Amino acid sequence: MILLKFKPIGVIHTPHTGPKGTPIQSIGARDIKGTIELNPEYVDGLQDLDGFSHIILLYVFHKARAYSLKVLPYLETEKRGLFATRYPARPNPIGLSVARLDSIEGNVLHILDVDMLDGTPLLDIKPFIPDADN
Template sequence: MDLGLHVIGVVRSPLTDKATAPKFETDNAPPAELLLDPAYATAAKDLAVGQEILLFTWLHLADRDCQAVHPRRDYSRPLTGVFSTRSPDRPNPIGLHQVRISTLAGNVVTVAALEALDGTPIIDIKPLADRGGQG
């Protein structure tokens, strides 16, 4: 079955090590650049500085055979099924990140904080739902 998944860009980040990367953008994650493929320029034309987006990534370094983890790598906590955690280790490692756009420059979108590693493929961007508008 061809699911037609397309990579639309790549994360550029100072984070290079899965073992020491923060688990949430709120855990002192650094700013990161989303380098979008120029072929998707029209799709990104309405993004705006200050906008909150949901960023979907393919966590390509994840352990796809993993079904349970110690939350936040705290081995004093019991193993928990990955569908109840935000661990990147899971059968299909799709990352979901709520981030705010801090700058836009052509096909480069800078977000305020992102826990994804450098080189992480970007698979989609969605605006945060605006209950009163277009969202």
């Protein structure tokens, strides 16, 4: 078995301090502001990102509990297979959100539509490319 090691590239700051009240998806987090504090060694990689209106964030659900393979998704009444859901507790608790990019100041990215908890470790940033991602 291959064991993979990932090092966060930064931290996502949001107003969400606990699961209660945190939006289920970005679509329900319209206009909620957050910031990404990128570790300074990665700042050169931000060049040209300001040409994109939206960015894809990959991160770790660092506060997720142990996972089950059958879960009751939010707003549903029937248990589903974990991989048919966006449930945060997963074998590899990786989250994916599309955020609107407002501005970049040095190593800080100002973003909107955040649906993750404050202090969430960020694994990667990718530009949202409508032709590929819609």
